[in-house]
Amino acid sequence: MNVRYFEPMKHWEDGDIFMPKQLPWYPYAFQTPMSRATLRSRPLLKSFHNFLITEAELGNISRQEAVSMIPPLLLDIKPHHKVLDVCAAPGSKTMQIIEMMHCDEKIPEGLILANDIDNSRCYLLVRQALKRMPTSNCIVINEDAAFLPSLSIDKDTSEPLLFDRVLCDVICSGDGTFRKSPDMWQSWNPVKGLGLHKLQVNIAQRAAQLLAVNGEFFSISFIIFKFMI
Template sequence: MVSLNDLFRHLPREFVDRLYRDFPAALAERILQGMAALRPVTLRVNRLRATPAAVREELREQGVQTESVPWYEDALRVVTPGVRERRMAELPAFRDGRIYLQSLASMLPPLVLDPQPGERVLDLAAAPGSKTTQMAAMMGNEGFILACEKNPIRLGRLEHNLRVQGVTIAQAVRADGATIGRRHPGEFDRVLLDAPCSGEGLFLYGRPASYRYWTAGGVERMAALQRRLLASAWQALRVGGVLVYSTCTIARAENEDVVAWALSRWGDKVELESCRLPAASPGGFEPGGPLLLDLLEEAVPAGTGGGAGAYPAAVQNAVRILPSPDMEGFFIARLRKRG
């Protein structure tokens, strides 16, 4: 087991100091210990091309044992020792689009958004496509997804993944997400903004590259970008529609502060709803499923810890996913646009 002293020596000092300012010591240490874990490979079965049972049997025949994830039938965890992403990427199931290698925490924002067949959905920062393809599968390839990416190289990866995964309802476009709201005001039933961020939730003690380029200034620059993107996402959302804002970072500046800014800016036009998973049903999913806070031991209310009183009470409806042996660090907020 990696000691806290080892973590203190390796992770950026400013990052560690800020953790202890933002959170009670026990919670800060839980976050740090989660960054010492070697997480298993996880994947999502692509329902547009296969079923979980068929994929599990195919992988078993190729020497890869998996186990199901209780809260999401399409998610599988690889349990065969020594099997990592590179091995999985060589398998026909990956090459032919029956699976997508995706972290468990990354699967949560589309589930909280809960897009329905026939709806118009905006994925404002879509590349490389994990969540776009997941939403298309949840919608049964019925409806429309506008998938935006500013970087041309990342856009190419997005287009490739859409093709491999058999997605036919998504239009991938090269665009600055901050301009989409002006170009498509009120056009979308649901919007996913999985925002660019400082990536603190991805820090791993054993992978120095995961935190090598982190700076405190970078956090502030990301927070400013996130506000611009959220304003654009909000403008693109129709009245009555739902927006999910998510990041893979720990920083309050990129999470609670951004949500509090939205509540202040839009006032009674925005409702911050509880984060739930869709309820399973014979036909697929239904709204009103279990709360993330009740379902996942890694989930804590946003605003937990030092300075929590600085936020509106509604901020606690958002959820922080703490890094753990199973999960990356994530933040998820679900906002509804009122008339």
């Protein structure tokens, strides 16, 4: 990949084309500030663009922002962990979790429960994650995250299933993404974020109730107001 696609870009850099560079903190991850429009429109990048599309469909690569890759990394997920992805769609972080759980050649003992309240987004989650990275260790459910039901995996006991790792990427106003979407300022007002506060707290509280003793909980929200969660 480096020789065939990245190295030639050194000679094409012109303010729109930038050679991808490896992230120092995430293995096998590369980053480029090139826009999607540049990837699609520049003839020099046609072969690279087709490569990205093909390999993404096959599940060999995944395209996402570097910042969204941080939460699963910090959770330090192991093959034996039971992991709850509370608001999982469209599935990029779920794919990371699957990859981490299958970090060796053995069939992992752990479990990934990926949930989303939106039925259509659950279909997207299945397509994005499970069709590209098939695994028998991931279950997709369609529930309201604020009222996630208690589950049991042992028919001989009624003890609820608790999770070693919980990823809580709650619904938010998205105003913390002004860096990449400055046009959002035109329609921004504090009511959008404040209006979601109660729902965010309810989701976080229910997710925390499903966390096992000594487990790790990570909540994400792209907001300006730090007191949202």
